[in-house]
Amino acid sequence: MGRKTLHTKVYRVTEEEKNRVLNEAAQIIRRGGLLAIPTETVYGLGANALDKEAVRKIFEAKGRPQDNPLLIHIPDASWLEIYCEKIPPLAYRLAEAFWPGPLTMILKCKSCIPYETTGGLETVGVRCPDNAVTAEIIRLAGVPVAAPSANRSGHPSCTSAETVLDDFAGRIEGVVDDGPCRVGVESTILDMTEYPPKLLRPGGLSLEDIRRIIPETEMDAGICRQLREGEQPKAPGMKYRHYAPKAPVTAVMGGGRESAEYIRTHIKAGEGVICYEEYQDMFSGYACASLGREGCPQEHAQRVFDVLRSFDKTDAAHIWTQCPGEEGLDLAVSNRIKKAAGFHIVEI
Numbered sequence: 519m520g521r522k523t524l525h526t527k528v529y530r531v532t533e534e535e536k537n538r539v540l541n542e543a544a545q546i547i548r549r550g551g552l553l554a555i556p557t558e559t560v561y562g563l564g565a566n567a568l569d570k571e572a573v574r575k576i577f578e579a580k581g582r583p584q585d586n587p588l589l590i591h592i593p594d595a596s597w598l599e600i601y602c603e604k605i606p607p608l609a610y611r612l613a614e615a616f617w618p619g620p621l622t623m624i625l626k627c628k629s630c631i632p633y634e635t636t637g638g639l640e641t642v643g644v645r646c647p648d649n650a651v652t653a654e655i656i657r658l659a660g661v662p663v664a665a666p667s668a669n670r671s672g673h674p675s676c677t678s679a680e681t682v683l684d685d686f687a688g689r690i691e692g693v694v695d696d697g698p699c700r701v702g703v704e705s706t707i708l709d710m711t712e713y714p715p716k717l718l719r720p721g722g723l724s725l726e727d728i729r730r731i732i733p734e735t736e737m738d739a740g741i742c743r744q745l746r747e748g749e750q751p752k753a754p755g756m757k758y759r760h761y762a763p764k765a766p767v768t769a770v771m772g773g774g775r776e777s778a779e780y781i782r783t784h785i786k787a788g789e790g791v792i793c794y795e796e797y798q799d800m801f802s803g804y805a806c807a808s809l810g811r812e813g814c815p816q817e818h819a820q821r822v823f824d825v826l827r828s829f830d831k832t833d834a835a836h837i838w839t840q841c842p843g844e845e846g847l848d849l850a851v852s853n854r855i856k857k858a859a860g861f862h863i864v865e866i
């Protein structure tokens with residue numbers, strides 16, 4: 519981890535000061551600095567994707583393994599052909615349907631994208647975030663912005679500027695505060711270098727939505743189960759323990775009422791629980807956080823990282839969590855919860 523040597527400035531974009539703030543933020547990127555940026559999914563830790571030195575700082579600040587490549591962020595689909603080649607027509611169809619929005623496409627990259635950004639791969643993940651402030655900063659900077667999620671490596675992602683500061687105050691030049699993220703889980707990653715395309719990470723755009731355009735879309739192993747020894751995920755980052763709060767987590771799968779009752783029976787003094795709002799009353803006396811209402815995937819997605827993070831401020835020795843099913847956005851939520859639990863799962 520880098521030392522805390524910087525004064526981290528918080529930028530808020532107000533109507534009166536919009537131009538000055540956006541220009542100052544874009545300057546940080548142009549100068550090779552680190553700037554946390556808002557997106558509709560989670561906050562990103564941004565730097566000039568074409569500048570090796572700037573990109574190195576991202577890895578250092580996050581404590582991220584060097585073989586874990588970064589996504590690049592562009593303001594619109596017209597930038598695709600500047601940085602990628604052999605772009606299949608289906609990629610343009612998806613961009614048309616879902617950009618700006620929570621879809622990252624893996625494409626063959628051109629040599630202008632440095633090794634440091636791609637982790638040595640010949641492909642790059644490209645994302646066009648649905649956040650007007652960030653799109654404008656990228657346009658003003660005039661370069662694609664490499665940005666992994668703005669969290670220390672292995673920790674839950676950040677959906678507010680406050681949580682970004684918990685992890686990075688003193689280690690980055692600034693954070694652009696645009697309030698809480700609308701989606702709350704990271705983008706869906708789709709490998710477009712093969713046909714049929716393959717889902718590498720479920721995220722803010724549902725598999726069902728993608729299949730409405732490309733019905734053949736497949737799912738990579740490792741999204742719903744732990745990889746076997748020697749098995750390699752296609753998204754390098756998916757092999758690391760991820761999204762984990764300090765205390766160990768156990769995920770309980772099954773019906774809402776049944777899983778809440780299972781946790782109620784097994785929880786011990788000093789342990790914590792993440793449950794649907796409907797069942798919070800069952801856990802008075804325990805550190806308890808709500809995942810939102812049962813059957814409301816948007817609420818689960820918006821809250822999942824915040825509730826995981828919230829336990830780092832308690833003494834809970836172990837966290838029990840209810841875990842939703844796999845439909846729509848819940849596929850991404852259950853994937854994050856299972857990974858936070860290191861696949862320590864009880865099925866009832």
Ligand code: TXA
Nearest residue numbers: 559561562587641642643666667704705753754755756
């Ligand atoms: O919503 C998001 O995607 C957020 C916001 C900030 O845009 N970004 C994000 O980046 O989640 P990160 O670095 O935390 O996760 C990107 C994942 C990692 O697991 C990485 O290994 C994988 O994408 N990845 C990056 N480039 C890849 C490539 N060329 N091929 C396969 N997987 C790749």
Ligand code: MG
Nearest residue numbers: 666667668675
């Ligand atoms: Mg991440």
